Amino acid sequence: MGKRDYYDVLGVTRSSTADEIKKAYRKMAIKYHPDKNPGDKKSEDNFKEAAEAYEVLSNADKKKRYDQFGHAGGAASANGGGYGGGNMNMDDIFSQFGDIFGGGGGSPFDSFFGGQQQSRGGRRVSRGSNLRIKVKLTLEEIAKGVEKKVKVNKQIICETCDGSGAKDKSSFHTCHTCNGSGSVRRVTNTILGQMQTTSTCPTCNGEGSEITAKCTVCHGDGLTRGEETININIPAGVSEGMQLSMSGKGNSAPRGGIAGDLIILIEELPHELLKREGNNIIYDLHVSFIDAAVGSSVEVPTIDGKAKIKIEPGTQGGKILRLKSKGVPEVNSYHRGDQLIYVNIWTPKALSKDEREMLDKLKDSPNFKPQPGKNEKSFFDKMKEYFE
The missing domain is CATH 2.60.260.20 (Urease metallochaperone UreE, N-terminal domain)
Structure with missing residues (x-):
């Protein structure tokens, strides 16, 4: 079976802008990331396919050749001028995350409890914090299971800057301290000789880029307060104090990070007779x-x-x-x-x-x-x- 059209893979058209292609790939990368779908071979294949499509369509020369010759244009790569997407390994793909997630790099799923955590390539990808809510249930609802609609006040992606925290694209500059790597190396002289250590860049906090002009709405946070109505399917048989978790329904994270989880604490209402x-x-x-x-x-x-x-x-x-x-x-x-x-x-x-x-x-x-x-x-x- 031949390769799918790269535009179809990302869900864009030939007239789509570079930003639209980038945004489409970011969405696909989050959806099919191996850390989010462990052991799912189909998701891993979709992840690689999306990375290959983006690797071609994000490069002006490769995109031009693809628009003219299609997949056949990649056959001219013997001298290094082809697409090269088919030979990408997982490390190559993860290296793209620095561009896609605003200087992050690596897996956006490495952190579990919120905040940020060091990821592949030395850069960081943010993760939203978890939210906790209480849901009160009657004995009848517990016995039969119930779907609850709850309104959750939480942090959401700023629509003005699309979560980047910057006023516009020109407000991003490579970090002058780490030169975009997200990490700094220090050499210390000890009695045993020189010791080299690597740590998160203190200037950009591991993102690899700095914002010179902040978004006027979120003031550089990439997040605003908002309300979301969430449907919660509660199975029959839950009990007082039990916790349920909904992945990705907690606070959002800026710069293409991963949203936290929504933790639902069950509270059982007393019955009048039973x-x-x-x-x-x-x-x-x-x-x-x-x-x-x-x-x-x-x-x-x-x-x-x-x-x-x-x-x-x-x-x-x-x-x-x-x-x-x-x-x-x-x-x-x-x-x-x-x-x-x-x-x-x-x-x-x-x-x-x-x-x-x-x-x-x-x-x-x-x-x-x-x-x-x-x-x-x-x-x-x-x-x-x-x-x-």
């Missing part, structure tokens, strides 16, 4: 001693709605009833916990004269005498009965 214990749901059911004695059918709330359960005649206080698979699911699993119903016998605090007389007639009956050895079970016996 209580969560792990993946199980607990409900305290209160029944009268008459219903417990003769049996009854009652409705109980669940996270899926109302459910009808049967109270067997002679049910004792403290009995645990179970509604299987009516609890909270495990995260990324089909398994659900149960709903446990703790039966409590409700005793009236006030009785009418007739009610008292009826109960007085019954209290001496053998069936109304407590028989702990026969009717009562210990808590441990009840729990064993539940798990069996």
